[in-house]
Amino acid sequence: MLIGADSPNVSQFALHMTLNELKYIVAVARERHFGRAAEACHISQPTLSVAVKKLEEELGVPLFERRQGEVSVTVIGEQVVAQAQRVLEEAGVIRQLASQGQDQLGSPLRLGAIYTIGPYLLPHLIPTLAEMAPKMPLVIEENYTAVLTERLKQGDLDAILIALPFEEPGVLTLPLYEEPFVLLLPSAHPLGRRKTVDHEDLASENVLLLGAGHCFRDQVLQACPECRARTTESGNVQNLEGGSLETIRYMVASGLGVTVLPCSAAGADRFSERLLTIRRFKGKAPSRTVALAWRKSFPRPEAITALRTAVMACQLSCVEPHKAGRRLAG
Numbered sequence: 260m261l262i263g264a265d266s267p268n269v270s271q272f273a274l275h276m277t278l279n280e281l282k283y284i285v286a287v288a289r290e291r292h293f294g295r296a297a298e299a300c301h302i303s304q305p306t307l308s309v310a311v312k313k314l315e316e317e318l319g320v321p322l323f324e325r326r327q328g329e330v331s332v333t334v335i336g337e338q339v340v341a342q343a344q345r346v347l348e349e350a351g352v353i354r355q356l357a358s359q360g361q362d363q364l365g366s367p368l369r370l371g372a373i374y375t376i377g378p379y380l381l382p383h384l385i386p387t388l389a390e391m392a393p394k395m396p397l398v399i400e401e402n403y404t405a406v407l408t409e410r411l412k413q414g415d416l417d418a419i420l421i422a423l424p425f426e427e428p429g430v431l432t433l434p435l436y437e438e439p440f441v442l443l444l445p446s447a448h449p450l451g452r453r454k455t456v457d458h459e460d461l462a463s464e465n466v467l468l469l470g471a472g473h474c475f476r477d478q479v480l481q482a483c484p485e486c487r488a489r490t491t492e493s494g495n496v497q498n499l500e501g502g503s504l505e506t507i508r509y510m511v512a513s514g515l516g517v518t519v520l521p522c523s524a525a526g527a528d529r530f531s532e533r534l535l536t537i538r539r540f541k542g543k544a545p546s547r548t549v550a551l552a553w554r555k556s557f558p559r560p561e562a563i564t565a566l567r568t569a570v571m572a573c574q575l576s577c578v579e580p581h582k583a584g585r586r587l588a589g
Contacts, residue, residue, distance in 0.1 A: 276314065276317065278346070278347065278350055279310065280310050280311070280313070280314045281343035281346055281347055282300060282343075282347060283296065283300060283307050283310050283311055283314075284311055284314065284322055284323075284336075284339065284340055284343055285340055285343050285344050285347065285413070286299050286300050286307075287307070287311060287323060287330060288323075288332050288336070288337075288340040289409075289413070291329065291330050291331065292329075292330055293307060293308055293311075293330060311323070318339070320333075320335050320336075320339075321333055321335075321336070322335070322336035322339055322340070323336055344412075344413065347413075347414065348414055348554075348556060349556075351414050352556050352558055362394065363559040363560070363561035363562050364392040364394055364395045364561055364562060364565055365394045365395065366394075366395065367395065367396050367397070367398050368395050368396075368397055368398070368417050368418065368559075368562050368566065369397075369398045369400070369415070369416045369417045369418075370397050370398065370399055370400070370416065370417065370418055370419070370420070370566070371399075371400045371401070371402060371407040371410060371411065371416045371418070371419035371420070372399065372400075372401055372407075372419065372420040372421075373401070373402070373403065373404055373407065373419075373420065373421055373422065373473075373474065373475075374401050374402070374403070374473065374503060374504075375422075375469075375473065375474075375475040375504055375521060375524065376420050376421075376422070376549060377399070377401040377420070378401075378504075378505070378524070379521070379523040379524045379575075380420065380523065380549075380570070380573065380575070381397075381399065383573035383574075383575065384397075384569055384570055384573055385397060387569045387572050387573055388565065388566065388569035391565055391568065391569055391572075392562075392565045392569075395562060395565065400416060403472055403473070403474075404421050404422075404425070404474050407419045407421065408421075408425075408427060408430075411427075411430065411552065411553070411554065412427065412429070412430070412554070414554075417553060417554075417557060417559070417562070418551055418552065418553040418557075418562075418563060418566060419551075419552050419553075420435075420549065420550070420551060420552075420570075421474075421549075421550055421552055422474055422475070422478065422547045422548065422549055422550070423547070423548040423549075423550050425550060425552060427552070429554060429555050429556070430552050430553065430554055430555065431552065431553055431554075431555055432550045432551070432552045433550060433551045433552075433567060434548050434549075434550045434581035435548075435549050435550055435551055435567070435570050435571065435580070435581055436548075436549050436570075436571075436575070436578040436579060436580050436581050437546050437547075437548055437549075437578060437579045437580075437581055438521045438522055438523060438546055438547050438548075438549055438575075438577070438578045438579075439521075439522050439539070439540075439544040439545070439546040439577065439578075440479065440482065440519050440520065440521060440522065440540065440544055440545045440546060440547070441519070441520060441521075441522050441525050441537050441538065441539055441540070441544070441577075442456050442461075442517060442518075442519055442537070442538045442539070442540065443508065443511050443517060443518050443519070443520050443525055443535060443536075443537055444511065444517050444535070444536045444537075444538060445511060445512065445514050445517070445534070445535065445536070446534055446535060446536045447514075448517065448536065450464075450517070450538065451536040451538065453538065454538075455538060455539050455540060455541040456538050456539075456540060456541060457540070457541045457542075458482075458483050458484075458485050458540070459485060461483060461485045461486055461517070461519075462485040464516065464517050465515070465516035465517070466483075466485075466486040466516060466517055466518060466519065467500070467507045467510050467511060467515065467516045467517065467518040468480075468486065468500055468507075468518070469500065469502070469503070469504070469507065470500045470502055475504075475521065475547070478545075478547050479519045479545075482519075482545030483519060483545060486519060504520060504524045507520075508520075508524075508535070511535060512534045512535055519545075521547060522577035522578065523575050523577060523578065525537045525577075548581060549578075551563070551566065551567055551570065
């Protein structure tokens with residue numbers, strides 16, 4: 260039997276279902292743990308548990324399966340949580356629309372950046388943006404692309420700096436600049452005597468890479484199949500891995516191998532030339548496209564424009580502005 264619009268049950272939902280309760284179930288679904296969800300929502304675990312249980316009773320269906328130390332989302336719970344996320348996003352838009360008359364550059368902007376972009380772009384971006392929009396400080400988060408994407412979609416971040424390709428429903432992307440990759444060598448390495456190097460030159464080298472989960476690792480391997488880890492006769496993996504580009508740079512400086520880096524991270528100014536040498540690739544160098552991404556519903560377009568303009572004004576010496584970013588920023 261269909262329930263009419265004036266049904267007492269529907270009215271009850273409208274009266275009793277709160278945005279906080281929707282926020283709680285989204286947090287539980289994300290964390291798969293009531294304690295961590297409560298911490299993320301800045302409330303006590305008993306308060307969150309009672310609120311979630313109350314909502315389940317009102318809806319008449321279980322949203323979560325509770326087991327010792329583990330929580331999973333039911334099939335109907337997945338649908339309810341997805342709708343709850345959309346409602347929370349729209350509620351955020353309503354709050355922003357209510358303040359449309361206010362200065363869009365007058366409050367902080369929450370910006371995420373992947374680990375291989377943040378440390379090298381942000382030192383240039385932050386002072387540039389501070390000069391352009393002094394009332395809009397950046398709240399920075401560095402993380403993996405997958406994590407930043409979820410936080411962007413959930414409304415925890417306003418914009419993110421990532422590398423293409425990147426496609427997400429409801430998210431806009433704008434290419435900002437093309438960044439070539441370079442080879443980083445110990446200064447005494449034989450390849451340092453060449454002006455440029457070829458991909459094939461790395462076939463017999465111990466190429467240091469980032470660990471799994473970093474999109475830059477995948478980009479390097481796609482552009483340079485010769486950089487893949489090789490195994491010894493005993494079956495041991497020969498290549499070493501690092502958790503960050505900074506760690507890998509120190510590993511190269513200590514003579515453990517060579518590596519491929521985005522040019523902005525090569526760090527010619529961080530080490531004496533007696534320790535490290537930077538060489539470009541022969542011909543068309545492998546590269547990546549750095550882009551800005553934000554939700555279509557984000558109601559502060561002037562903030563995005565200011566951020567984009569500031570990035571384009573940073574003038575990193577080794578990158579080439581993307582024609583799309585250059586055209587729109589100008």
